[in-house]
Amino acid sequence: MARGNTRQRIQDVALELFAEQGYEKTSLREIAERLDVTKAALYYHFKTKEDILIGIFQDLTRPMDELIEWAGTQPRTLETKQEILRRYQRALLAATPLFRFMQENQATVSQLSIGLTFKERMITLTGLVQEPDFTTTDKVRSISAIFTLHAGTFFMQNVEGDPEEKHEAVLEVALDLIGQAHRA
Template identity: 65%
Template sequence: MGGTMDGTKQQRRGNTRQRIQDVALELFAEQGYEKTSLREIAERLDVTKAALYYHFKTKEEIIVSLFEDLTRPLEELYEWGRELPHTLENKQEIIRRYSDALAGAEPLFRFMQENQATVRELRIGDTFKDRLRGFRDILIDPQAPLVEQVRCVSALFTLHAGMFVMVDLEDDLEKRRGAVLEVAMDLVTQAHQHTHGKP
């Protein structure tokens, strides 16, 4: 996880608000959300609690802000994708971009996976479920048989599972992402072809 966090930090601008988010996420991953205090976050950052309060009053505010920031590419992808016709090329491009967006938010999704009860309490779980349903709707052909609809939804879950379930099977992140993306693409392609016939 350390490498992923470092990579994420390099991609994100080095301002104080984002430093707080990154350090908080590291501490939440190390010792759990409930066991981490704002004081510990301030100490790790080597700032006063007052400086931390200037940006965030609670741990919940930190997590919600992280969720909003790191899932923004998914929001933008959803807005773009929902205007597109249900062509195979569009579905494949949505899956490709979804994979990229997940990679950028991997530390957040790892936190969500490992702290599911907390996520439910913070309401970001419901927000994320709603967004998943939105992606389901833009990937599924309304007239598709149920089994093909399941294939499309399974493509999304395959991308998520690849971040967690496959970690101990393949250390090379890019190799793992490539394999997971290939399977997700196959599922969407099969669903489209079985619904519309082979191209």
């Protein structure tokens, strides 16, 4: 198996185990057993559980970094902000397993080096969808648009309905919020 595929399998299995029994209670030995590989084979790719988690985090946050970089080169228009929201929703949907882990393991995540960098990314992203001259209410609308996508990605799974329709509805609400902030 190619190295990239093995790394991906390790990360996927580790995230499954972290979700099932918690980060703290999962050992490298258990990850190796679930993968049916030796601990040495696992060590070749990752030395610690934190290395695995950081690898997962980097892979799944790359789209967020690319979005921030792209948005920084665009005009600060309503259309740009709407496109930021669309792209961010796609990134969130792709990273759902990681964000679910982060939500369920906040104490662990806050102790790891990834916690702070995620907070910094969120601050940057929310800054890209608001303007300095926005009223406080419009700043709240702009930030709420981002968090509407978060809530919609993670909490709408408990709401009846077609997943695609729910994603579209969540995006529509986020776009409404950013539109209202711009019209004020």
